[in-house]
Amino acid sequence: MSEAKVPGYSSDERAPLPPPRDLLIRAEDRVRLQEESARHPWNPRSEIHGYMLGRRAGLARVGVNLLRVPPGKESFAFHRHLREEEFAFVLSGKGVVDVGDETFEIGPGDFLGFPAGSHPHNLRNTGREDLVYLSGGENRNAEIAEFPRDGKVMVRVGRDVTVYPRAAGEPFWPRHGGAEGSDDVGPHEG
Template sequence: MTTKKDAPAKPTLFRAADQAKVKVESQSHPLNPNSQVRGVSLSEQVGLQRLGIHLLRIAPGKESFIFHSHHSEEEFLYVLSGRGIAEIGDEQFEVGPGDFMGFPTPSVGHHLRNPFEEELVYISGGERREVEVADFPRVGKRLVRFGMQASIFDVTSAHSLSFGEE
């Protein structure tokens, strides 16, 4: 028998009809002036804590965040409608409905942009680890996040340390 203490804090079902009641959030990446993503955190609606799953939209002419790679959090993207350009490593691919991208760690650099006339709608998901390190190789920056506190560093001015055997 499930006790109140064991019961989930949020409902485990989030119906499509309920989406209209949830505030749509807008985010952009501080290192990319063309970044603008709108959407809803589906995982928040059902109380998931270790996974982040989001229903996202990129308007025509806008981009997801910035070309980046992850050191500890895996990520995936699944396109529902519209078209976009996925930058994966040194290659670019046109993507559309039904296309799925997965980025195991350490991940190859990736980014999504919408140069087309219609809105790009996709599901983005991944792990929510306490600590994450992500690189932004095209701008020479590194993000280090502990919980909800993040710092961005200039990789070119960082000092390397070695903790190997003497």
């Protein structure tokens, strides 16, 4: 395995690079790979199948997945990421996406982008064929995700994941006697 050498980079820490042939995943090779399947434990309608393409190609900071959701099923649980961006590009099939309080029909060629901290979302297959899409997003070392319909918050640091009931939270900073409706103020604000 060769090492990455970045011009002008003085650190002795160099990430090992995979061989060039491992950076390309051809369609004919992908069909021979074992398709992975998952269901979200909080959503009994969740059923998703696919390939973690980014991981297979050695990507560590970005996840790229080719996913399919069978008819009548959902991708995940209604959620939003507070630190990581996420996207989906529909390749085939039809469905709907719940984004915040709104629902939109989706089909081939539609792109969904979810900046960090944006509206909660989830995909549902309402068609008669699999809903197939390319999904991707950041893989930060630490992430917080909210699941508003389930009343839960997930905190991930590295590979450690902890789930908290949303109602169990309490404000970290006490409210100041400011104007009605003012937000909590941190140590470097106000």
